[in-house]
Amino acid sequence: MGRNTGPVCRLCRREGTKLFLKGTRCDTPKCAVDRREGVPGMHQYRRGKASEYAIRLREKQKVKRYYGIFERQFRKYYAEANRRAGNTGDALMSLLERRLDNVVTRLGFAASRPQARQIIRHGHILINGRKLDIPSYLVCPGDQIQVKNRDHSRKLVSSNMAEGPPPVPEWLDRLSVDPPEGRVTRMPSTQDISLPVTPQLIIELLSR
Numbered sequence: 001m002g003r004n005t006g007p008v009c010r011l012c013r014r015e016g017t018k019l020f021l022k023g024t025r026c027d028t029p030k031c032a033v034d035r036r037e038g039v040p041g042m043h044q045y046r047r048g049k050a051s052e053y054a055i056r057l058r059e060k061q062k063v064k065r066y067y068g069i070f071e072r073q074f075r076k077y078y079a080e081a082n083r084r085a086g087n088t089g090d091a092l093m094s095l096l097e098r099r100l101d102n103v104v105t106r107l108g109f110a111a112s113r114p115q116a117r118q119i120i121r122h123g124h125i126l127i128n129g130r131k132l133d134i135p136s137y138l139v140c141p142g143d144q145i146q147v148k149n150r151d152h153s154r155k156l157v158s159s160n161m162a163e164g165p166p167p168v169p170e171w172l173d174r175l176s177v178d179p180p181e182g183r184v185t186r187m188p189s190t191q192d193i194s195l196p197v198t199p200q201l202i203i204e205l206l207s208r
């Protein structure tokens with residue numbers, strides 16, 4: 001499980017885009033990306049034009065920070081995607097998008113992926129009626145994601161959906177808000193990724 005104990009707003013500023021690491025706060029005027037221009041650090045003026053390697057590295061770092069994973073785990077996803085038929089970049093993004101913590105966030109049960117990981121690890125999420133506390137679990141078409149039927153679990157999720165549940169991507173289906181329940185209808189594709197990223201640049205970097 002990827003965990004960053006520092007100021008996460010610096011990560012968004014470094015990548016130059018909102019990674020939604022603080023949930024709904026990222027949509028308010030308090031968002032650091034909107035309030036402060038440029039990358040973090042005191043020597044911004046010394047940074048010149050990015051090299052071809054730097055451009056590809058930034059794409060990889062952006063994806064890692066968005067999904068909250070570290071380098072070793074990211075390499076495992078790449079190795080798995082490389083073994084599959086078809087486009088390796090599309091397969092890589094599909095694997096990352098299928099992570100349970102990402103699905104819980106996409107369904108609106110959590111405000112951010114770090115919060116989704118905490119909810120999952122504490123046993124508040126059921127997959128096909130059985131408790132699963134592994135945030136990196138890869139969902140499959142037909143899987144049903146439910147919030148445990150107890151007051152404490154429902155209270156955690158209902159606070160995130162109080163202002164109205166967010167829209168879900170086409171590969172997911174929100175079956176119910178009370179009780180919170182969703183279903184995976186198909187495998188995600190590159191078009192379903194909300195993060196502006198070019199997977200081919202990442203593959204070019206990792207295949208060197």
